[in-house]
Amino acid sequence: MIEFNKVSYSYDKNRGNAVDELSLFIEQNEWIALIGHNGSGKSTVAKLMNGLLLPTEGNVSVSGLPLSEDTYWDIRKKVGMVFQNPENQFVGTTVMDDVAFGLENLGFPREEMVKRVASALKEVDMYAFKDQAPNRLSGGQKQRVAIAGILAIMPEVIIFDEASTMLDPNGKKELLETIKGLRKIKKMTIVYITHDLSEAAYADRIIVMNEGKQWMSGKPREVFQYRDELSEIGLEIPLISSIYSGMNKHGVKLEKEPLHMKELVDQLWKLSSKM
Amino acid sequence: MEIVFENVDFTYQPNSPFSHQALKNISLRIKHGDYAAFIGHTGSGKSTLLQHLNGILRPTSGTVRIGDFELTTKKNNAIKSLRRKVGVVFQYPEHQLFEETVERDILFGPKNFGMDMEEAKHKLPVILEEVGLPTDVLQRSPFELSGGQMRRVAIAGVLITDPNVLILDEPTAGLDPRGRKQIMSLIDSLHKKKRMTIILVTHHMEDVLRHANQAFVLSEGELVMQGEPVEVFQEEERLQDIGLGIPEELQLINQLQQALGLPITYHHQSPSELGKDIAQALHAGGNR
Ligand SMILES: Nc1ncnc2c1ncn2[C@@H]1O[C@H](COP(=O)(O)OP(=O)(O)O)[C@@H](O)[C@H]1O
Ligand SMILES: Nc1ncnc2c1ncn2[C@@H]1O[C@H](COP(=O)(O)OP(=O)(O)O)[C@@H](O)[C@H]1O
Ligand SMILES: [Mg+2]
Numbered sequence: 001m002i003e004f005n006k007v008s009y010s011y012d013k014n015r016g017n018a019v020d021e022l023s024l025f026i027e028q029n030e031w032i033a034l035i036g037h038n039g040s041g042k043s044t045v046a047k048l049m050n051g052l053l054l055p056t057e058g059n060v061s062v063s064g065l066p067l068s069e070d071t072y073w074d075i076r077k078k079v080g081m082v083f084q085n086p087e088n089q090f091v092g093t094t095v096m097d098d099v100a101f102g103l104e105n106l107g108f109p110r111e112e113m114v115k116r117v118a119s120a121l122k123e124v125d126m127y128a129f130k131d132q133a134p135n136r137l138s139g140g141q142k143q144r145v146a147i148a149g150i151l152a153i154m155p156e157v158i159i160f161d162e163a164s165t166m167l168d169p170n171g172k173k174e175l176l177e178t179i180k181g182l183r184k185i186k187k188m189t190i191v192y193i194t195h196d197l198s199e200a201a202y203a204d205r206i207i208v209m210n211e212g213k214q215w216m217s218g219k220p221r222e223v224f225q226y227r228d229e230l231s232e233i234g235l236e237i238p239l240i241s242s243i244y245s246g247m248n249k250h251g252v253k254l255e256k257e258p259l260h261m262k263e264l265v266d267q268l269w270k271l272s273s274k275m
Numbered sequence: 276m277e278i279v280f281e282n283v284d285f286t287y288q289p290n291s292p293f294s295h296q297a298l299k300n301i302s303l304r305i306k307h308g309d310y311a312a313f314i315g316h317t318g319s320g321k322s323t324l325l326q327h328l329n330g331i332l333r334p335t336s337g338t339v340r341i342g343d344f345e346l347t348t349k350k351n352n353a354i355k356s357l358r359r360k361v362g363v364v365f366q367y368p369e370h371q372l373f374e375e376t377v378e379r380d381i382l383f384g385p386k387n388f389g390m391d392m393e394e395a396k397h398k399l400p401v402i403l404e405e406v407g408l409p410t411d412v413l414q415r416s417p418f419e420l421s422g423g424q425m426r427r428v429a430i431a432g433v434l435i436t437d438p439n440v441l442i443l444d445e446p447t448a449g450l451d452p453r454g455r456k457q458i459m460s461l462i463d464s465l466h467k468k469k470r471m472t473i474i475l476v477t478h479h480m481e482d483v484l485r486h487a488n489q490a491f492v493l494s495e496g497e498l499v500m501q502g503e504p505v506e507v508f509q510e511e512e513r514l515q516d517i518g519l520g521i522p523e524e525l526q527l528i529n530q531l532q533q534a535l536g537l538p539i540t541y542h543h544q545s546p547s548e549l550g551k552d553i554a555q556a557l558h559a560g561g562n563r
């Protein structure tokens with residue numbers, strides 16, 4: 001779906017590469033969490049994925065289409081992006097107008113537009129708010145409207161660039177649940193950028209960035225084995241993983257490494273009923 | 276400086292169609308040297324309350340007392356000297372860094388307050404050390420710094436006026452785990468070494484549990500709970516009703532107590548120590 005072949009990008013020749021000879025491959029319908037400390041190159045990678053930036057060296061391709069000056073416009077239609085601050089993403093006076101904005105820009109006929117807007121709002125469960133002013137919504141609701149705006153364009157990939165960072169804990173949960181829900185109803189590749197590893201636990205695979213390079217890639221359970229190494233590059237494994245590693249050192253072995261509290265409690269329950 | 280709120284109401288744009296009451300009859304007391312944390316979902320009134328602490332907003336009714344200063348509905352001319360004593364680091368302070376160099380940014384407060392500039396400059400190295408920035412950042416542009424460093428510059432700009440109270444509105448929002456830990460331990464050391472009163476707004480419940488000695492819970496502009504963090508977090512259901520969670524380790528302890536009857540308590544142990552406690556409780560249970 002998305003392929004990077006030795007991609008480098010430099011904002012400033014004097015300061016080295018923000019993305020450095022990066023090669024990666026993301027499959028269709030994969031949910032990738034892209035993690036790394038502040039400044040490790042995540043947003044630069046995101047912008048190279050949707051053609052907001054063109055590589056200084058190397059090649060990017062999206063569903064077989066190589067990224068270049070001639071194709072970046074088409075690639076942007078394939079790869080939608082949701083940003084950190086929902087406020088800055090709003091332009092319309094109602095939720096519906098707002099979702100329609102992207103389509104209008106692309107010159108869609110009115111009838112098709114109305115259909116797409118309605119179905120996108122339903123997909124994120126915000127249809128009931130269609131006539132409201134976006135600035136009256138909660139943070140989580142605003143992000144859902146921003147997602148609807150992207151869904152309406154029907155991209156193949158959605159990138160969430162720290163889209164949960166400014167949300168409170170409820171808003172974060174709401175965002176993750178919305179993505180989970182979307183994945184159930186439609187095929188879609190997700191790139192979820194975060195430095196919160198408990199959010200990354202939801203992904204099929206985690207790609208860890210460090211200093212513009214891919215530092216590791218693997219299933220959440222595999223990546224969370226590297227607690228000390230991750231901490232050296234500024235990251236922290238989820239609390240539940242830390243607690244489990246303490247238990248493990250003191251003789252408690254569970255069938256599978258727990259990623260969430262429920263997985264831990266359920267397995268402990270099973271274990272203790274056998275004891 | 277003790278901080279006291281007595282029956283404070285605050286309404287934005289009163290007597291207009293947009294009028295909105297953001298604080299409702301708030302009464303509270305924060306003792307000198309406390310580390311107080313304010314929690315509540317977005318829009319519950321946390322930032323509005325903080326802005327009463329250094330006179331950016333004045334109560335619509337009621338009284339706020341900070342040491343000898345009294346803030347009421349009436350204008351108070353001593354507001355500048357209050358602001359020197361009560362330093363506020365706003366949410367996303369990097370949006371408010373605007374000078375050409377870090378040095379000028381840090382010295383903005385002293386200049387604004389008409390302090391002795393030579394003396395303020397003299398203090399720069401000490402302040403930088405306190406916040407953990409190298410002296411060579413002084414001549415750099417604040418925009419070249421990382422997110423965590425920009426937060427430190429903002430904190431330095433407040434510390435240089437030598438406040439007694441330090442207020443931080445979500446100071447770790449958007450920082451990566453390392454940056455967040457570093458800022459939290461910087462605040463801890465200011466609290467302990469300089470005996471500053473700390474007032475923190477955060478969504479990270481585990482930081483409240485680990486660092487604060489008082490927690491205040493706001494919901495829809497009302498102060499609905501207060502007390503030591505461990506006590507406040509015992510009321511999981513009540514917090515859930517107003518859209519808040521408790522720290523994950525306490526959630527786990529509660530569930531293990533309920534589902535498995537494990538006698539585990541929270542005593543500020545680290546996550547891996549908690550894991551050890553759980554392992555031991557399981558083994559003890561199994562041998563019975
Ligand atoms: N517009 C820009 N101009 C110059 N340097 C930039 C710009 N955007 C990012 N950088 C630099 O590129 C590196 C990677 O940044 P970024 O991709 O934003 O990282 P992340 O999203 O992981 O925080 C950092 O060193 C950052 O300072
Ligand atoms: N300048 C303003 N004018 C009108 N209403 C405001 C203003 N600032 C905040 N509010 C409203 O006051 C309430 C409390 O806001 P705030 O104190 O910012 O909450 P918090 O910091 O807990 O998220 C919210 O409903 C918010 O919309
Ligand atoms: Mg970024």
Ligand SMILES: [Mg+2]
Nearest residue numbers: 321322323366
């Ligand atoms: Mg606020």
